[in-house]
Amino acid sequence: MNLPLKAFDAKVLRKTVLDMAYAGSTVHIGCAFSIIELLAVLYRNHLRYPGNNPKALARDYLVLSKGHGVMAQYACMRELNWLSDEEISHYFADGSDLKGLSDSRILGLEVTSGSLGHGFSVGVGLAMGAMLRHTDQKTYALVGDGEINEGPIWEGALFAAHHNLNNFMAIVDENGFQAMGQTKDVLNLGSIQAKFESFGFEALTIDGHDETAIDEAIKQLWKSKSTSPKALIAKTIKGKGVNFMENNNLWHYTRLNAETYTQALRAVAGE
């Protein structure tokens, strides 16, 4: 297929998210904006969908375990022509299939998530399946830093390391916030990289808004000869791209009005 010259442009993706959030009068803008660059790099440079088919049997798997950020993924799926502009503009409308959490009934979404902590282990299972079938498929599980409060994450981490699932990569969106406040105030995580390393992962920490750094880290992790599963810790900013949303947890829940929508569009356009 012919992608636009610069597909997955972060500014375009953020604009799509704003258009959806305004059209649907919905929340979770902040946690979509923190993963824009991560998803842009994954879709542009790493995820393989033979024939641009989201159900291709030989595809790589992207599990959005932090399902609340799904608008960012929809924005990428629009770039792939998996979603039309009309579907995007009817986001959250009566009768629309596009809801505010990841739903596996939507082509291109691997899991139903939003109940946190489970997508990670589904990804581990997908990776285990690929290993048992001896395919070269890769699995990425994108989790939030708040989400890794959940116990099943660490059960899954033990399992992935025990079974040498070096085709599995956990990506942690470390934006420093969860629903009710800063992660350090709610349940302090300490060093996420050290935790994954102690569970047997090979881990790197990068700036999650630097597309070159993201791309190089993913390549470096896959290039390793180690049998360890991989973890990419992405330091991000919740609400990234719109000055009045950045690190402001109100934008986990606040809906756009005509004024804030216009202001946010200007901000993402760099005006």
Place this chain on the structure above:
Amino acid sequence: MRTAFSDTLVRLAKADPNVLLLTGDHGYALFDEFRKECPDQYINAGIAEQNMVQDWHGLDSDLLCMA
């Protein structure tokens, strides 16, 4: 009944290599025969059932049994 259960699992797993058995560290002695006969189709996920259930979701299509 335990023997019948075990014998049936072994028979099904030998007939179909897609059959996998996941256990949350349950089945002391019960799965010895399965482990011996079909070691590559046996996964003890440890005492970690929340992960095991979601692993199954990811492994999905061909799984026979969780214990």
